[in-house]
Structure formats: C-alpha cells, structure tokens
Amino acid sequence: MRVLGIETSCDDTGVAVYDTAGGLLAHAVYTQDQVHAEYGGVVPELASRDHIRKLLPLVGSVLLQARTRKEQLDGVAYTAGPGLAGALLVGACAARAMAFAWRVPAAAIHHLEAHLAAPLLEEDPPAYPYLALIASGGHTQLVAVAAFGDYELLGESLDDAAGEAFDKTAKLLGLPYPGGPALAALAEKGRADAFSLPRPMLDRPGLDFSFSGLKTHARNTLHAQKDENPSVRADLACAFQEAVVDTLTRKCRRALRQTGLHRLVVTGGVGANRRLREVLAAMVKKENAAVYYPRGEFCTDNGAMVAYAGCQRLLAGAKDGLAVAVRPRWPLENLEKPTD
Ligand code: KG4
Ligand code: ZN
Numbered sequence: 001m002r003v004l005g006i007e008t009s010c011d012d013t014g015v016a017v018y019d020t021a022g023g024l025l026a027h028a029v030y031t032q033d034q035v036h037a038e039y040g041g042v043v044p045e046l047a048s049r050d051h052i053r054k055l056l057p058l059v060g061s062v063l064l065q066a067r068t069r070k071e072q073l074d075g076v077a078y079t080a081g082p083g084l085a086g087a088l089l090v091g092a093c094a095a096r097a098m099a100f101a102w103r104v105p106a107a108a109i110h111h112l113e114a115h116l117a118a119p120l121l122e123e124d125p126p127a128y129p130y131l132a133l134i135a136s137g138g139h140t141q142l143v144a145v146a147a148f149g150d151y152e153l154l155g156e157s158l159d160d161a162a163g164e165a166f167d168k169t170a171k172l173l174g175l176p177y178p179g180g181p182a183l184a185a186l187a188e189k190g191r192a193d194a195f196s197l198p199r200p201m202l203d204r205p206g207l208d209f210s211f212s213g214l215k216t217h218a219r220n221t222l223h224a225q226k227d228e229n230p231s232v233r234a235d236l237a238c239a240f241q242e243a244v245v246d247t248l249t250r251k252c253r254r255a256l257r258q259t260g261l262h263r264l265v266v267t268g269g270v271g272a273n274r275r276l277r278e279v280l281a282a283m284v285k286k287e288n289a290a291v292y293y294p295r296g297e298f299c300t301d302n303g304a305m306v307a308y309a310g311c312q313r314l315l316a317g318a319k320d321g322l323a324v325a326v327r328p329r330w331p332l333e334n335l336e337k338p339t340d
Contacts, residue, residue, distance in 0.1 A: 001074045001315060004059070004098070005307025008051045008091030009083025009111045010137070011035070011042045014303030015058045017066035017073075018311055024121055026066035027304040029297070030054045037177045041167070048086035055094050062303075070102050077310020080108035080320075081327030082138070088326035096324050107310045108320045112332050114305040115267045116145060118294035121308055126292040131261040133252055135276075136268030136300075137163035137180075140248075141332070142207050142255045145265070148312050149338040153331075154255055155207025162244055162270045165211035169218050169240050173233045183237050184273055190231065190238030195221055197243040199250070207255050214243055245276045249283050262289045272299040313338050 002025075007014035016027035032050050036042050063070070078095035081088055092108070099106035116132050119125060131154075132143045140157035160168065163180055170179020175186065197217050200210040218240050225232050252264055264284060270276065271293055284291045298304055316338030 001311050002068065002072055003075045003077050003307050003310045003314060004073055005303040005310050006078040006091045006095045007301050007303045007306045008055065008087050009079045010087060010301060011047050012301040013051050013054045013058055014301055014306065015062045016303035016307040017062060017068050018304065018307035020311055024304055025068060026062045027302060028058055028062050029302050030058055033178055040171055040177050044084045044086055047084055048090055051087055051090040055090060073102060073104055075105045075107060075310060075314040077107040077109050077306050079111045079114065079306055081111065081330035083111055083328060085326060085328040088328065092324050092326050100322065105314060105319045107313045107318050109306050109309045109313065110330060110332065110335050112139060113335060114309045116143065117309045118267050118298045118305040119265050119292045121298060121304055122294060126263045126265055129261060130263035130265050131255050131259055132265040132267060133248065134268045135162040135248060135270035137161060137167065139268065140209050142251060143332065144259055144261065151332055153333050155209065155251065157209040157211060159210050159212035160215065162211055162248065165215050165244065166270065168215050172219050172222065173237060180269060184241060186234050187237040187241040190234035192238050192242050194235035195239040197239050199243055199247050202247060202250055207251055209247065209251065214240065241275055245279050248276060249279050252280065253283055253287060256287055256289055264289055264291045266291060266293050267299060269300045272296045
C-alpha cells in the first residue's frame with residue numbers, strides 16, 4: 001500500500017509518500033519559522049495562508065521525488081487534529097479533494113498518533129508494547145501503547161507543554177523564535193549549578209506534569225539579578241533545561257516502573273533535545289530498559305509520520321466520509337481503535 005501523507009496542524013507544511021513494501025519513498029517539510037519569527041510565536045491566520053501557498057507545490061515535488069504517479073497511490077492521509085483550526089482545514093480540504101479526484105480513500109489522522117508512530121519509521125523500531133513520552137510544543141503526555149491505535153493516557157501536563165515552556169523561557173531570555181533549539185544551544189554554554197530551579201510535581205504521586213511555574217521562576221530569577229553579567233542568561237538557560245530534563249526523566253522512570261514496560265519511546269520536538277537524550281540514556285540503562293527516538297527531523301512535525309499512520313489505518317479498513325471535518329481539540333483517549 002502506498003499513501004500520501006499531509007501535515008498542516010501548526011506551522012510546518014509536511015508531505016511524504018510511504019509504501020508498506022518500499023518504506024519511506026520521499027518526504028519534505030517547509031517550515032514557517034521565518035514567517036512567525038518577527039511575532040515571537042505562531043500567528044494562526046498567517047500559518048493557514050502559508051500552508052495554502054506551499055502545500056500543493058510541495059505535494060508535486062514529493063510525488064516527483066518518490067517517482068510516484070497519482071494512479072500508484074492507494075490513499076491520502078492528513079492530520080485532522082488536534083491543532084490550529086484554519087491550518088488543519090488547509091490540509092484536510094486539499095487531502096480530501098485529492099482523494100476524491102484520484103478515487104482513493106482518505107484517512108483522518110490524529111496528530112499525536114502520528115507522533116507516536118514516528119519511531120516506527122526507523123531501521124530498528126521498537127516492538128509493542130511500549131511507553132511513550134510525547135513532548136512537543138502543544139503536548140506533554142505519557143502514554144502506554146499496547147499496539148497501533150491502542151493507547152492509555154497515563155499522565156499529562158496540567159498547564160504548559162514542555163516545548164511551550166522552552167519557547168516562553170527562551171523569549172524571556174531574548175532568544176529568537178522558535179525558542180527550544182536556541183535555548184538548548186545557549187544552555188551548552190551555561191553552568192548547571194549557578195541557579196537552582198524547582199522540579200514541579202515530583203514530590204507528588206502520579207504521572208502528571210506542570211511547567212508553567214518553572215517559567216515564572218526563571219523570570220523572577222532573571223529579574224532579581226541586579227548587575228547582570230553576560231553569563232547569567234546562559235546559566236539560567238542551563239538551569240531551566242536541567243529542571244525540565246530531570247522532571248521528564250524522573251516521570252519516565254516512574255512510568256516504566258509502574259507499568260513494567262521495558263521500552264521507552266520519546267517523540268515530539270523536545271525529543272530532539274541533546275541533553276534530554278543523554279540523561280534518558282543513563283536512566284534506561286539503570287532500569288534495564290531501552291529508549292527509542294525518531295531521527296531528529298521526525299521528532300518535529302512532518303508528513304512521514306502521517307503517511308505511516310495513514311497506511312496503518314487504511315490497511316485496517318479506515319474510510320472517512322466526503323465531508324471535510326477537522327478536530328482542533330481531539331483527546332487521544334477518544335481516538336477509535338482501528339478495526340480489521
Ligand atoms: O512536535 P513539534 O514540532 O510541534 C508540535 O506539535 O508542537 O514541537 C515543537 C516544539 C517547540 O516548542 C520547540 O521549541 C521544541 O519542540 N523543540 C525543542 C528542541 N527542538 C524543538 N525543545 C528543546 N530542545 C530542542 N532541541
Ligand atoms: Zn507535533
């Protein structure tokens with residue numbers, strides 16, 4: 001089965017072709033970072049307009065790269081939610097129209113299911129069942145994955161997502177958008193012990209997270225500096241990163257112990273963080289577990305994970321109707337299991 005995948009849930013236009021026999025045939029992501037940079041965050045209306053401009057040319061070039069004619073496609077998969085309503089609608093309308101014109105089924109994909117499937121595109125994919133940490137700009141969730149489509153939410157952030165906390169703290173430190181990678185780079189130059197930031201919710205049982213207090217703490221610490229010397233921002237970036245990484249790692253360890261699972265999958269933009277990968281590697285070694293990641297470019301939003309999830313859903317017989325419907329809010333627990 002060969003499927004075209006389309007991702008437009010936020011500020012990345014992602015397109016890919018995945019084939020169950022040949023693997024990933026081609027993929028491309030156009031990122032709107034420059035469009036939003038001057039506003040310091042994603043402007044939904046600008047995101048929708050840019051998806052409109054970029055999506056169809058990207059589909060054309062990815063099909064060409066994949067040496068795939070439209071007659072060779074067995075379906076079109078698109079992200080139907082959660083995400084920005086206007087941005088989602090661009091992908092949904094285009095995907096539905098193409099599927100209709102090419103007389104193939106379309107599959108509406110849950111963005112987090114796609115992130116959960118991203119490590120399965122790699123050469124040494126994890127076997128089911130596994131524990132997954134989704135840490136992106138919009139979500140921080142711990143999920144027990146029994147099989148494709150079979151998810152149990154174990155815990156999530158009660159306020160800001162980890163990536164959102166990175167982005168907001170980066171802005172506070174005067175770093176350019178998107179803040180996560182910029183803060184991580186600055187943190188490399190800082191000292192971890194110069195400031196100590198709290199580890200939210202670690203003293204409480206359970207697997208939920210809270211990151212908004214951390215960001216406030218970082219702000220208060222910065223404002224309390226009377227004579228700011230140049231290393232303060234790097235030290236604070238480092239202390240912030242350590243606090244997030246430590247919190248995520250300890251909750252992952254708690255979840256591994258609680259579920260008895262031995263495989264941990266980390267996905268979403270924050271999964272690209274080098275320090276997080278280093279600390280998680282040491283933790284899983286001690287726990288006799290293994291950790292799996294998508295390659296860096298598939299940690300953040302992309303079409304490949306959508307095409308892959310689309311193949312799985314379409315193979316199980318998924319078919320959505322002709323109406324174009326998106327679900328900006330769509331809890332993972334409400335996702336239907338695929339049937340075959
Ligand atoms: O998964 P993603 O592309 O988009 C959402 O679905 O939200 O994740 C983007 C998020 C942003 O908040 C970005 O700052 C963060 O992931 N991010 C990072 C790094 N790379 C991306 N955060 C920390 N360290 C990184 N290296
Ligand atoms: Zn995402």
